[in-house]
Amino acid sequence: MLMSFSRPQWAVEFAVTVTAILFALSARAKPAPPYESLIESLDRIPITLEVEALLDAANARAQQARALPNPSVSVETENVYGRAPFFGYDAAESTLTLSQPLELWGQRGARIDAAQAEAKVAALRRDQTQWTVAGGLALIYSEAEAASLQCELAVEALELTKADANAVMLLIEEGREPSLRGIQANSEVEAARAAADEARANRDAAFARLTAAAMLVEPVTAIEPSLLNRSPDALFQGMDTPLTVQIAEAELEATTKSVSVERLRARPAVSVSLGVRRFQEYNTEAFTFGINVSLPLFDKNKGAISAAQAEQRAAAARLTTAKLQIQADRTAAQARLDASMTRIRAADNGVTSAEKAYQLARAGFDVGRISQLELRSIRSALISARNTAVNARLVRVRAEVELAGLDGRAPF
Template sequence: MRRLSFVVALLGTLFMYPVSATTFDLTLSEALQRTLKSNPSLKKYEFQSQAAEALTLQAGVSPNPRVGLEVENIAGSGRSAGLDNAQMTLSFSQILELGNKRQRRIQAATVEEKARQAEYEYQRIDVLAQTTQYFYQALKLQQFVELSEQQLSRTESLLRTAREREEAGAVPKSEVTRIKLQLERQKASSAELMGKLAQARARLSAMWAGGTQFKSVSGDFHFPLQLPSQAQALNAVNRAPEYLRLLDSERLLQAKVKALEADSTSDLTLGVGVRYNNQFNETGFIVEASMPLQLQNPNMGFIKERRIRHQSNLLQQKLVRAQLRSLTLALVNALQTHQNYLHKVTNSLLPLAQQLVVQVNQGYVRGTNSLLQVLDAQSELAELEYQKISRQHAIYSDIVQLERLTGQAFLGEDL
């Protein structure tokens, strides 16, 4: 994946001149910058990060001291009637947290805060990979449209030749009609491609919650391309976001277990105060200490639940790592298959198809080749041209998927 830096000057220009916003060509770098800035899935992490910081702050808060006032022997009967024999006690008490409760709470909240920050990075990789996939899909369809225009141009040239031969009486009128039918079919296919391209552009712009403010995407499928080896891809699995999520979850579970164990320790409450006896007009000091009797662990169920989840997490780590290795190997093998076929199309099949089109067109002018042979040769060439772009796109798409899976860069640029 590519780690993208923001191009402030470019964005400033776009906002200063909104009238021209519909005329620019969108590059992959610009698409990723817009996604980083405005993608809804990423924006929510700004608030989640702030919330996690607030919880870390809350974890460090100690219990507040308490003040109490107690009045005895009032509004009773006999000597306790009225206030003559009243006793008043003013006390101050403070809970002293034992068992490193506060430190354990802070540690658990800090680990959770780091996990939220890491989750943003994982989500960022996923969102940027999706944007990249949409960009390359739009680029592929854009190149398909260009090929469609070339195919129309070839058919229109053939139509002109057929009309000349019809006027010379060399071919029947039905032959011209057959080419017109072929031309109309190609126009219909071209219109359909334009519709699919518009959809792809809309999906791409949705990644930053914006309208389709660009007329085309700017880029190309660059080849030859250095593909990652099996060793490189398998080594990258150890940094895969899905695997790292489980490691983060394990650390968080361990921190929460320690916080629960610390919370199971009884706290000591110390208090001091002043007692005044109204009957004898005497004052005395009092000191008190209290601690709850822990006849059983109040958090034993929570602790057991966390430990079970921790065991499940360890098992998931093993299974997910094995699964990621299998998926990675499948992608590496698919990349090699696509590369081999692309090499065959580019270096062998396409040159032969181009040569065949030239030869049958020349033969058609001379009358030695039939119209069906010409149309068949042109269809063969068009099919191979589409296959070339499709394979190029498939290679880029699989590499992006591999980057999305492992969180590592393989296309030669930082994400």
């Protein structure tokens, strides 16, 4: 078992049977890779591949932003095939012109800064997604482990119920209990068998979810080593600036850069040209120079500037919200984690007490001092206490996953 509880001394008669069953299952079962191995291969998870691709795209746009605008070449011929004196091609004037747009007013630098800011946001989102996936994988891993452990506990509960039923049958044969008690005992056995079947189905479903989430080639049939029994690092300190705040700050910076880009786009577009003109009639050439400046009379890019400023305000609001919420969220998550550890200690103590109570109740039942109803109630308390201990550990994993997500790290 992945988490052990002390067994009552009287349970030796069926413990050997349970151990043999579990050993036979474990002999055929191939444990899932450890959690550390799974998070080391996060680059195979589709959502991780997606954010990596988005980061590559952002880096490519940042690289493209450094490119200079392409020059243009034009050829123009005048004074040909007209009326006299421009018959034919003899009076032609042909001009070859090379034009180059100029990025003035800091337009190129602003464009580069904006693209780099977007790439920074993409990198931080990639990190956040990786930690989120790692946390989700930890939760699925622990849920599969809990389902496996609860299946084992359900099998043990079935064996307990069978042992109690056999004891009832002996008392009936001795005439110390009415036949009705046997019917009740058999009903309890069937209910325990149904619960074991349900737990086994839940375990198989949890194993299937883990196999799919981790993209494993072979299906998971066992969990080893345990994640439920692992305690979080109490000495870990969260980063000075939480990842959520870092992303909000990067988004605000990117929107601020976008405002600068849009404002500079409203400036006149300037290009210069250099050309050579051929005078066919005089059989000679001459250079031409030119400059082209757009006049921003109708399109002053006001709509794009307003949109960029609105996005900037939205990013600033998100940053303020993140700063206000993150500390409260982290404090609450840490409190839930601390409470879960206290709950585990209480649950383990409850298991110990329930096992002692059941041991005494069973001994009392065998000598006729405890009724079947009392024995059933105490056995139910034992089964409930064991499952509560498993659930308490699962709650601790969930609290650690939540805290790790706020800190920007993998759980445990």
